[in-house]
Amino acid sequence: MDPAPDAPKRPAARDPFAVALANASLLGAGYAMLRRWRLALGSAAVTLLLVTMLAAGAETGWLRAAVVTWWLFVTAHGWRLARRARGERRGRVRGQRLVAAGVTLPLLAVLVALRLDAAGIERDAAEAHRGGDCARALSVLDGLWPGHRVADPRLVVRAEDAAEACELLLRAERLDGSDRLRAAGVLEEYEAHPGARWEGARDRRAELVLAEATAELDTALTGDTEALATGFDHLATALGEFPGQEDAVGAVLDGFLDGLPVENACETREITDWLGDRPGSGDVLDRAAEVVPRIAPAAILGCGDDAMADHEWSQARERYRQVLDQYPDHELATEAEEGVERAETAIELDRLRELVSVAYPNEEPAYCDDPEPYRGAAPYRGGGPHRALLFGNSGHADDLPSSWLADNADEAVLVICVGEREQGRSVETCPYESDFGVLGYQNVTFHEQRFPVRVYEVRTGRRVDVSNVSIGGASCPEVLEYEYYTVDIGPPPDEYVDSSAADVRAAYGRLINP
Structure with a gap:
């Protein structure tokens, strides 16, 4: 007797393992084996949506959990539906399992191949990155494509972090010739980045800070005390932030001190005054104060002589008195006393000229x-x-x-x-x-x-x-x-x-x- 027209159709009798294996492909193949076409299409659509989201780079944490959950669900659901189906299965199990394996295993092989390929790309890029060759690392990482993201989204996220860090490193390289401090700041940002791999970033940042200190101290040799203060600040930064840089800092400082005294006595005086007033820091920078008594008296006296030559009598007197106040026992003290006398004589003469000047012949001044x-x-x-x-x-x-x-x-x-x-x-x-x-x-x-x-x-x-x-x-x-x-x-x-x-x-x- 034929079944009633409105009675539901039974699912085709299939091997539960074969159905579960086919559904494990996430393509709905197990549902197709059961002739549950709507479930097959729905399953494929959900899988397509999840794969699309993975390939597009959606947030991978929850998405990976969703994919695993979906995979477990369709696999278990296919097994359950097949177990409930009635019919003769004997003699057909082997063929069903071969079909399921023919659908699922190639896909798994592709995923494994993609994961291995992505791992190789990550390994090569990481090696280049650790060597500081971020240009090569980025070139290698360009080989990643959405298929790799689907196969191993966590690896691709790591690779993207590394690429982002490499971009910072390359940006620092572009800056370090024109703006060393900004380059050092970018390197500091790079060091804090989770994708950082180059162990030499910290040393390079120290080099940039020291190079900037050297440039500022070179400018300071013109008597620019602002540059002098900035240069010492950079040296102090190098000592404080980069352990083991004492010798490098000392070398920069010695290079600056070897340039003293400069040709212009007043510029030398500006420098030695600043160095003499600088509070001690208990480190290698305190060596700078040791040169002051050796070169300052002659520089101050010479600056006074220059002021006298320029008819700047008050400034000259101030310089000569500075020698007497700060170095009263120095061998140049006698010359400084004579300089004070000359300067005050010139000041009094200027004042006399001012007092005796008249506008008219019979006018009293x-x-x-x-x-x-x-x-x-x-x-x-x-x-x-x-x-x-x-x-x-x-x-x-x-x-x-x-x-x-x-x-x-x-x-x-x-x-x-x-x-x-x-x-x-x-x-x-x-x-x-x-x-x-x-x-x-x-x-x-x-x-x-x-x-x-x-x-x-x-x-x-x-x-x-x-x-x-x-x-x-x-x-x-x-x-x-x-x-x-x-x-x-x-x-x-x-x-x-x-x-x-x-x-x-x-x-x-x-x-x-x-």
Whole structure:
């Protein structure tokens, strides 16, 4: 009797082992053997999805678990379905198992071959990577393809980590000639990367730091203390981060110290000042302080001499005093004392020039009210002439011999500040005709010209004990000329004597040429 049309069909009778083996291919072949076509297609679709995700590089942890779970499930499910099927199996088991093996074993062989191939690629790349040849390592890793990812996803992940680390290493190589510090930073990032293989990365990073320190210290030999500080910071970094680099650090430091002193004394002074102020660190870098007492005194003194040559008197004095303050017992201390004297003399001369400068011929300079000493001037003692700068009356200066007058401030022994003319002692009284005078004449008294003066010794800035200069001259001329306005009321009762150049010289002679 035929079965009812709507009754479910029984699964074909198949060997459970053959079905399980066929399903182990993950292609749904076991379901096909059971003629469970929907399950076969569904199983193949799920497998295709999982393989696609593996090949695309999806997160492998959970995906590997999903593949294993799926493999166990379809294998066990095929076995179970075959066990439940009814029918005669005898005489057909061998053929079924051969068919299942013919489906599954080639796939397993391909997977094994892919895993072995991937392992070989990883091994060759790792060998190149460990040797620091990341260009070759990346070239070898380019041989990996999605099939390898499907066959051994964990290996491919490791290979990708190694490739990523190699990219950092190559980036560091590109940078280390132009930006050593950035290259060292990339190498540090490389060392921390899980795919790092090159054991020489740390040594190379130390080399880069030391190379940067060398470059900074070379710049420091121009007197650049910022570069000097940076160079020592790099050396300290090399000591702190890279054990066993003491000799290399010492070599860099010695190369720098061998370059001292540099040709420019002031640049040497900048360097030795910085080295002398650097706090001790208890390591090889402290050797730098040992050279300071040997070269610093001459450098500081030379810097003072250079400043003197450039007319930078205050800076020169500061340098000379630095020698005396820091190295008072050094053999150059005497020269430094002489340098201080020269510098202070020059400073005082500049100040004197400033104080005696005037804008107009008869103007009194600031010196007349606020004198300051100039130690370079000759003392005001002994016979003259004592050359003077005369202010306030250019006419008197014109009447004096040129040998009595200083052309410049540095030649002056005296500064004479001349005030307004006053009447001095009377010399002679003489009558002159006048319509307003008694008995037709009027008496006129002639007086010496008296000028209040302030006289200063330039060397000390002290005022000389002289308060005025009196200038004599001829009196009672035969004809007296005078000025009047509107009405002539006669000559004035007092007039000044008529002083000659000789009279002016005689008056000033007791000051300038005693």
